[in-house]
Amino acid sequence: MAIEVRIPTILRTYTDGAKQVEGTGSTLGELLADLDRKHGGLRDRLVDDGGLRRFVNVYLNDEDVRFLAGLDTPVKDGDTVTVLPAVAGGVL
């Protein structure tokens, strides 16, 4: 068993085109570190020094992890993590 991670189109260059990858870890932060070992560069697109990047949404099952514990959110086998780029913009 592992944690399934759904990757949006824009980030599939890091996963050889795969729509879904698997990883392990006990928190979201550990899971992303594990993914980065197999898919180098992916983590940097999701996380910066301050935690999750502002315009990337990460969901554990169907909940935005910002409403949980961010990178410290506990994850377990059988969970699904979904990454979606935020849709945003402005005139400035």
Place this chain on the structure above:
Amino acid sequence: MLTIPKDLRDKIVTHARADHPDEACGVLAGPSGTDRPERFIPMTNAARSPTFYEFDSTEQFRVWKEMDERDEEPVVIYHSHTATEAYPSRTDISYANEPGAHYVLVSTRDPTIAEFRSYRIHENEVTEEPVTVVE
């Protein structure tokens, strides 16, 4: 080129007018691989701002999941500019993360004439494209 049914074009303009002076935003979904917008999905602008728009993240998850289940894609991602022209701003360009989508901009700065324009945005490159409205 973006080919869009007239009723969907009108729904976008109506949404943009209704939310004016705040920016309005949403999606037209269509069957994967067809490039054909068919389903109008107005989204909440979580920023509720005249100068910024952002999809509500929980609503976005639900809508994206539904599109996935129906084998659809976001064919069009639209938003309005309420005081400036219908051209992508620097911010619009840097946050454009759907390389396959048509980015539609509507300007509601003129109360009678709505500017309706479409762009491809990929790796910080903006290309305007013609819009064909069909019945």
